[in-house]
Amino acid sequence: EVQLVQSGAEVKKPGDSLKISCKGSGYIFTDKWIAWVRQMPGKGLEWMGVIYPGDSDTKYSPSFQGQVTISADRSINTAHLQWNSLKASDTAMYYCARLDHYTGSFYFGSWGQGTLVSVSS
Amino acid sequence: QSVLTQPPSVSGAPGQRVTISCTGSNSNIGAGYDVHWYQQLPGTAPKLLIYASNNRPSGVPDRFSGSKSGTSASLAITGLQAEDEGDYYCQSYDISLSVFYVFGTGTRVTVL
Numbered sequence: 001e002v003q004l005v006q007s008g009a010e011v012k013k014p015g016d017s018l019k020i021s022c023k024g025s026g027y028i029f030t031d032k033w034i035a036w037v038r039q040m041p042g043k044g045l046e047w048m049g050v051i052y053p054g055d056s057d058t059k060y061s062p063s064f065q066g067q068v069t070i071s072a073d074r075s076i077n078t079a080h081l082q083w084n085s086l087k088a089s090d091t092a093m094y095y096c097a098r099l100d101h102y103t104g105s106f107y108f109g110s111w112g113q114g115t116l117v118s119v120s121s
Numbered sequence: 122q123s124v125l126t127q128p129p130s131v132s133g134a135p136g137q138r139v140t141i142s143c144t145g146s147n148s149n150i151g152a153g154y155d156v157h158w159y160q161q162l163p164g165t166a167p168k169l170l171i172y173a174s175n176n177r178p179s180g181v182p183d184r185f186s187g188s189k190s191g192t193s194a195s196l197a198i199t200g201l202q203a204e205d206e207g208d209y210y211c212q213s214y215d216i217s218l219s220v221f222y223v224f225g226t227g228t229r230v231t232v233l
């Protein structure tokens with residue numbers, strides 16, 4: 001069974017750094033893209049970026065380029081999302097999701113449970 | 122910003138049929154890219170409901186079905202049940218914004 005287990009909720013102050021994680025199991029971690037998706041309070045889903053753990057190829061949405069860093073550690077089957085300097089506007093639920101494909105079309109087949117990040121002074 | 126437009130809300134009585142539209146453009150759905158649908162029940166993570174326009178993952182009831190035509194797609198829920206109440210999102214691929222994966226604005230389904 002495919003599972004993506006994310007790290008726990010975080011409460012931070014503006015200007016803090018943060019790295020959250022997403023551990024995959026039940027499949028070959030290096031064979032599938034992992035995506036990060038943001039959901040701000042009461043809002044919809046926004047794709048942030050993806051990483052291919054096999055070679056760490058990474059693509060970002062223009063809205064998030066330069067704002068976050070996506071990485072992966074193949075040795076522990078874990079993807080990360082990190083911020084160098086958080087803002088209050090980063091307060092949101094963050095989901096990781098595995099990209100699956102069907103006839104060349106990619107979709108988010110499995111999701112983590114989400115990590116709630118709260119940023120407040 | 123979302124480039125796929127959905128109605129903010131739809132509602133129906135138990136047992137009824139409801140549909141949710143997802144309107145895109147010639148840079149996403151109209152360019153031939155597939156549409157996928159996700160269900161997000163209150164307080165939970167999104168879950169894949171329909172992939173590649175009209176395929177259901179294992180475990181998803183056949184009350185859920187998808188279709189696509191031109192620059193739009195639709196999700197239909199037949200035999201609406203109380204447990205279907207939640208938010209539904211469409212998703213596709215867009216070639217114009219370097220965003221790659223785009224989600225719809227989301228639709229809240231309410232069971233009356």
